[in-house]
Amino acid sequence: MSELTAFAQLAFTLIVGLYFLTRLRADSAGEKGVKEEAKAAAEQLNRLRQIHLNEPMTEISRPASSSDIIGQDDGVRALRAALWGEDPQHVLIYGPPGVGKTAAARIVLKEVCKSPGSPFADDAAFFEADAAIMRCDERGFADPLIGSVHDPIYQGAGAYGAAGIPQPKPGAVTKAHGGVLFLDEIGELPNEQINRLLKVLEDRRVMFESSYYSSNNKKIPPYIHDVFRNGMPADFRLIGATTRKPEEIPEAVRSRCVEIYFDPLSRQNVVRIVAGAAARCGITIENGVKELIADYAANGRDAVKILQSALNIARMDGRCFIGLDDARWVIKAGRYAKRSEPFLKENEKIIDISMFKKRG
Ligand SMILES: Nc1ncnc2c1ncn2[C@@H]1O[C@H](COP(=O)(O)OP(=O)(O)OP(=O)(O)O)[C@@H](O)[C@H]1O
Ligand SMILES: [Mg+2]
Known part of the structure; x- marks a missing residue:
């Protein structure tokens, strides 16, 4: 009987040992595979970085100062006034395509950050986004404008996903923090996103929610607790540009912005x-x-x-x-x-x- 027990114990130990040996081999093979793939991807990335085209003429020819912006004297002056000094305002620029709206906004921010009391730092962000590609998917899983939470269920086998940690992802409003969010074709934004944007303008931060978040979860890193408790920073001035007519832009946006007009070019x-x-x-x-x-x-x-x-x-x-x-x-x-x-x-x-x- 004792021989039988000893044999059973030996067999059990062998099976368990074999199991762990196989796991160990599989893990190290997997790890090796990940390392090899990562190495190949990194090499490819470096090869891509070695390739440079010349700076396109559209970049070199861009107006460099507000005096290079032609035919928009009133518009540029109004834009400077709106962003000047201690209390810059949100702005809406109306005008046909290709008449200097984006070029002027970029230049004027560089100029007004030197105005007395300006809250914009010299290197303040000018984050340019096209409203047509800022639309979030209907369920709000990804919102490139406002930001969103990547819940573990959608993160797959990554470290955060495996640990069940929801990950807040910053949107354009956070990338523009401390500077200007230039939103081209603002008239293309769906109403729901306009409402979210207006809320961010008021709160100057983005609050996130997730059913995966628990303030007691010790696995969640402190910075994520901080974001869920205090929000993600999003303090910026909005410059919306549009080729539409004023009456096509929601009143809620118009009433919060200084309205500026760029002319067709003679x-x-x-x-x-x-x-x-x-x-x-x-x-x-x-x-x-x-x-x-x-x-x-x-x-x-x-x-x-x-x-x-x-x-x-x-x-x-x-x-x-x-x-x-x-x-x-x-x-x-x-x-x-x-x-x-x-x-x-x-x-x-x-x-x-x-x-x-x-x-x-
Ligand atoms: N008024 C202008 N003065 C000087 N250059 C201009 C002017 N308008 C356009 N340009 C030239 O055309 C380029 C494109 O202009 P920009 O992107 O500012 O137009 P836009 O009004 O923002 O157009 P869209 O409505 O299509 O976004 C500029 O980089 C500049 O080279
Ligand atoms: Mg533009």
């Missing part, structure tokens, strides 16, 4: 934009190229695009100056339509009456 303004962009890029252009581009470019962005394409055409021929024929070819190939408005004099504006209809 042909003469576009001539100056082409001249400025060419100078910033160090490009030589034949007489008449600026005027020709201005006949066909509907806005500043189009103008810079035509200039860039014409430069590439010239470079293909081994030239480093843009001739009239280069610009003509780009305009023809790109099927740009000629401007219909009459030639406007310096400082004369094209007034699109519909843009300026005020409330009430």
Whole structure:
């Protein structure tokens, strides 16, 4: 009997030993696999980082100071005033596409952070987001605008998921903390997200909830307890931009913002934009190229695009100056339509009456 027991004990010990040996091998094989994959991924990442394209002309030609923003004197002045000094305000910029709304906002923040008492630091964030891609999924699992909690059930086998720890993820409002959240096409945001955004503007922080959160859970790191207790910082000024008309923007947003209008650009303004962009890029252009581009470019962005394409055409021929024929070819190939408005004099504006209809 005792022999039988000893045999059973031996067999049991062997089975258990084998089990743990197999687990150990599987674990170390898994660990080796993860390490090898991570090493290959890191090498690929480094290879990608070695590759650089030249800085695109659209970047180099960007206006560098507010005096480089052409034809928007009132708009730029109003923007500076809204963000100036101790108590900057939220802003809504109306205007057609490609007339300098984003470029002006970026420059004006750099300038006003030097104004007396400004709460913006010299390196204050300018976080640019497009409302059209900021839409959260309906269940709110991921909200790139406001932020969201990754619950363990969706984290899979990661360390936090395995330990059952909910992870708060910052949204654009936190990335803009201390600076400006520039929200392009704010009119595209669904009402529900607008309401959440307005709440954040009021609270200046984002509060999170999760059914996986317990204040007694000792496994949860202190910083996550802190976020659930005190919220994620989100103290910023909003600059919303839109190509829509004022009456299409929710009143709740309009009433919290200073409303600023950017004008459509006259042909003469576009001539100056082409001249400025060419100078910033160090490009030589034949007489008449600026005027020709201005006949066909509907806005500043189009103008810079035509200039860039014409430069590439010239470079293909081994030239480093843009001739009239280069610009003509780009305009023809790109099927740009000629401007219909009459030639406007310096400082004369094209007034699109519909843009300026005020409330009430
Ligand atoms: N008024 C302007 N003065 C100087 N450059 C301009 C002006 N408008 C546009 N540009 C040129 O066109 C580029 C694009 O302009 P920007 O992105 O500021 O337009 P936007 O009004 O924000 O357009 P969208 O509504 O499509 O976002 C700028 O980087 C600049 O090179
Ligand atoms: Mg823009």
